[in-house]
Amino acid sequence: MQQFGIIGLSVMGKNLALNVRNNGFSVSGFSIDKPEVDAFAKYEDDKLKPTYSWKEFVDSLEKPRKILIQIAAGKPVDETLQKLLPLLDKGDILLDGGNSNFHDTNRRYHEMEQHGIHFIGMGVSGGEEGALNGPALMPGGDEDAYKKVAPILEAIAAKNSEGHPCVSFIGPEGSGHYVKMVHNGIEYGIMQEFSEVYDILRKVAGKTNDEMSAIFAHWNEGLVKAYLSEITAEVLKQKDDLTPDHVIDHILNIASYKGTGNWMLE
Incomplete structure (x- = not known):
């Protein structure tokens, strides 16, 4: 029987599953998209198991089951919960x-509670690379249930400079997703600030991409030392493989978003 299960095997779900496996825990993966399961099956070994149906997935897990849903926020999460409920037992997690809205997480927490199912809304930060090598995790919801999954979450999480895992129980109901929302909003604000600084340095000060890269790198040595300033310096100096230009000169001035920044402003 597998110790952990993941629903949703796109890049984030797949990488989290590999992270779990790489840290010594057994994991089952399932997706309603069969090609995703087929791709996941290429990594199959004694600790990583692909499954092709809801029942096969649930039956492959030790009790109490510990299942991470790693899919698009909104209606797909509710549909997944309805598929799972008839197959679960009281006490499952x-x-x-x-990136669910914390209001939705509050609702789901109480809906699952009525069925004896423990629910945890968890912010996951670090993107695709973090999912594989160590994300920052922000779990909130049922604290007793968190204690049961903590050994796995602490093992897969990023580690700080002192070696402590970047995961901590946030609080009740949707508090984990609330913190992730605020985290994203702050990040987007900093990115907007950097883009305005870039615009001024380029259009007003007449700085080249390499000069701007050096400025951001210098700032990263001081009080604003952070991942965002570090990667901004790297992006600005990156040369294009196909032209003599810098990559930044070929990037469209548009960005997509998942809604968390707007939610924070409401």
């Missing part, structure tokens, strides 16, 4: 690792 569900984690939602997507």
